[in-house]
Amino acid sequence: MLPSTLIKIREDLNNFNQNAVMADVEKALGEGICPLDIINILSDTMREIGEKFAGLELFLTDLMMAGEAMKAALNIVLPKIDKADIPVKGKVVLGTVKGDIHDIGKNIVGALLTASGFEVVDIGKDVPATKFVEAAETVKADVVGTSALMTTTMPAMKDLVDYFKAKGLREKYRIIVGGGPVTKSYAEEIGADGYGQSAVEAVEVVKNLIERKQ
């Protein structure tokens, strides 16, 4: 039987109520509940929210609000845990390629990755290759993900992969690509490590890439 405070965390996260979740987490810590148990309830609830989104029972802003509530909660609970015990599945840097400002797909992938327990660093839209490298190096990413929505901006994906090669960093990071006009064969052609046809598939690809890297 779960402690009532953990049940409340789950309820408030399902209602996307960030302030309430933060207050619940503080209360749970005050009651002596193990921080890892708090993280587990947050993760399990976020996973359920992610699944509801994938089935279109919930919508994007719901997922985003839940993700923000979870991040705020983690900011409270993570300092209470030894770094060695922190369950991080992996770090992902996300951005749209240079020249492309269509970001809704990226936002969906980012929200689903957060829901699945990954740490996501979103570097925005229309991002030059240099910024991808800078962000990956700064946060020590495992995966770099990029998207393009137009056939005219797709070639910048190859530029990104080539840039990582030119900097001698290609083997250090796994690169995943996606977006409307992008295909699996294009991803293979440019030397990307993975491709997601949908946001849900992208999360699975990221999981597999990180597992293989480890």
Added chain:
Amino acid sequence: MPLEQVLNTVRQQIQNDDSSVQVWGLFVNSVSFLEVLNRSLTGPVSSEREFDYKVAAKLREVVKKYSIKYDSETLVPSDDSLADNLFKAAVEFYADVGTYCMDTERIIRFSEDEIKDAIRNVRHEVLFGEGNEEKAFCARKPESSDLPWCHVGAGIGATSEEILSKLVEAYASIPETNSVSVATLMDVDGIPIRTPPLEVYGSVRMIALAHEAMRRAGRPGLPILNLVSTAASQIAGIAVSTPQFQIRPTDGWLVPTFPDLKVYNDGLTKVAYLLNWGANVGSEYTPLIGGYSGGPEGTAVVTVAYSLNAIMVLKAKYHLYFVSNIVDGCSSSRDALWATATSGQAISRNVQVPIIYLAYQAAGPATEMLFYEETAALLAEVASGLSIETAHPAKAALSDHILPLESQFSCKVAHAIAGTNRHDANQLVKTLLSKYERNLRNPPKGKRYQECYDVRTGKPNQEYLDFYRRITKEIVDLGVDLELV
């Protein structure tokens, strides 16, 4: 004479003579583009995320208030009150939420009175084309027997200049073609196009090739309405939009609004340039089920709101839109068809502007599924008062995956079904759905142009022609009164 009568007399005079609009601006009570730019700098401050949350919350509120409900069995509703409630919901929503300017991080807002006044004064037709091809693109209404405007082709990537030319020549050769959508050129002399300077080179070449192709088809005056497809950046698009590159103000330019209801200064710059030239501004919008607007109901409302944004912010003379969902990524799912039909009816009944609907099919060219999907979409569009753009196979994601005969099919179906009532359209849509729905997540990729046509002569091969005849006969047997090839 009472003041209201004076104002109505003046308004009537202004509608009869557009050149007086600027002089009589005070009496027209519409919001000028300069005022829009002013509001982009002085409107309420908001972060993008706050705006997205406000959009979602307000949509939920108006969907509930106006009882907008998705019915998965009635994809082309005949209920005029649903369409009109959708419109009312959109006006209330848009007056509250406005349009977000990404560069200034401010909201461009309009009152309900300003919105309603702009709708009253909106142009119901726009002139495109030159010489023999000059033609008025007029707004339609649901179940109208007026022939829909046929915008033929797609901005799908073409891997060679030869293929691009052959495609455009074929589009221009279709008798029903009213305007052309030119393929995107992927490279210049082998260099992939992906920066603005390369886009300029590619666009200049694309336009020259398209004009030569239309000339060979005997229709040099046809308008191109998807300018400038090879230029992803607005700066490149503006740079090539001049008469010295054969571009004419009677062509059409698509200015995007991003999900949901967001504009950038780049796009507003393009509008400023085109308005000063007197060229045809088109508004392009791409509502997404499962995105910020939520399910099909919220997406239908936001689609109508996009049409209001087109009139109020972009001063667009024509609109082009498509609805898709985040799961299937195409326009052929039940919820996308419903959102297409209901938004189309709401706009065509209440706003009355020239609108092209562009449906993205999951299946690729030369597949039965493509024809089922495209026919279903056309029924939803035409019966709901929209005009059409021809098929976009394989979600327009694959280069060279487009066949002119399938574009011609779209036109012939669109003309054949003009005047179909919504009830009959719905029945046929459901029949077609039963033939393709289960394959939406794993559709056939289809074939490239080169596999079905002789690139040198531009003629379809016998294998493809046999397939085409067989599938069009099947569509006729389903109840679409098509003339068989």
